[in-house]
Amino acid sequence: MNSIKEVTQMTGITASTLRYYENEGLLPHVKRDENGKRQYDEEDLEWVHFITALRATGMPIVQIQRYVQLYQAGDFTISERKAMMLQHKRDIEHKIAELYRNLDKINYKLALYDVLEAQRNHADIKI
Amino acid sequence: MNSIKEVTQMTGITASTLRYYENEGLLPHVKRDENGKRQYDEEDLEWVHFITALRATGMPIVQIQRYVQLYQAGDFTISERKAMMLQHKRDIEHKIAELYRNLDKINYKLALYDVLEAQRNHADIKI
DNA sequence: CCTTGACTTAAAGTGAACTTGAAGATTTAT
DNA sequence: ATAAATCTTCAAGTTCACTTTAAGTCAAGG
Known part of the structure; x- marks a missing residue:
């Protein structure tokens, strides 16, 4: 206890x-x-x-x-509880997928910053 | 427009x-x-x-x-903006990792429900 | 004996991100 | 010409998940 x-x-x-x-x-x-x-x-x-x-x-x-x-x-609600968990599992997976999609956008922004900084440091950069 | x-x-x-x-x-x-x-x-x-x-x-x-x-x-803030995005990227990755960890727990629960339901449907189940 | 510290309850307060409502201006449709 | 639609501002309201506060109980330590 x-x-x-x-x-x-x-x-x-x-x-x-x-x-x-x-x-x-x-x-x-x-x-x-x-x-x-x-x-x-x-x-x-x-x-x-x-x-x-x-x-x-x-x-x-x-x-x-x-x-x-x-x-x-009681036990007679097991299938409903399981259904809740299954739905929640799908929600989480959906949430993770959306996070990945948005992470891609952040990474794209970061790539742009790399280019911008490189341009400011060396005007003769080739891409 | x-x-x-x-x-x-x-x-x-x-x-x-x-x-x-x-x-x-x-x-x-x-x-x-x-x-x-x-x-x-x-x-x-x-x-x-x-x-x-x-x-x-x-x-x-x-x-x-x-x-x-x-x-x-202006442009002189580029490195700070990039730092913000980098930190945010790490935050998102951390968030995704935590979601996966908790998803594991939900999946474990679901596995338990599978066993429970099987037991209720066929008392002679072997695991 | 009395203070300290850990607990109790119930209610009020907080912070974040919107959302709604009221009152007014202007454009569009009948 | 009048009504409906769409916009405007500004303030107040809502929701969610806690968090804080106030007032009180109880056991242990000095």
Whole structure:
């Protein structure tokens, strides 16, 4: 069992954010000790890591919320949860492809700068 | 010369956003007709496309602002502009790498779902 | 005993990037 | 001639994901 401070150290998520996630229903299973303080078990930690991966890939809080609700509803939601993950996988792949396309434009700009600088340094450059 | 409506059709950027970008100093060169209406020339369009690429890769408005200011200051800022683009290129590459890492986690989840579903469909599955 | 530090809640605040609304000017269509 | 479309400015509103603040509880240390 880990205190909220330990979880912040293990995950890099601030205590405020962890409480916020819990309030939003993203971490519904976190238990409390006799004084009402949060105690995160291994499963909670896995959820924090999973939520972090979903957030880092741009999944909105409401959608993670929905996913957690499905999880809590039971095994009969497995196919829907899987469909969500499949769609999200495609979203990420699309996002990566778009980043590559735009990276190409940045690289083109950089190539132009190389030419410009070369021209300013040696007026006799041949291209 | 293109009206704001034509630019929205060509770029997919809304008129409000184009005005907002101009107010923020991202499009300082846009001319007006005799009635004060915006008229975008080819260079403006190129800037809109470039700004779109920078935004799509996560560059904040203030940084694009800075870039445009450097551009306006003249050729002596070329090396600084190039440095900005180089840094941004590295940021994008880092972002792509992180997306791939998190995509791996999603794929792992998906693999688990495949196993789970298989188990539910055929209790005699061998793995 | 009292202070310190780590926690708690609930509500309000923040920052970024737009987006919308109100009020007015001008051009275009009927 | 009147109505609709398109533009203008400027200010206010929205959304998302936190973050901060205020006020309070509790256990340990000096």
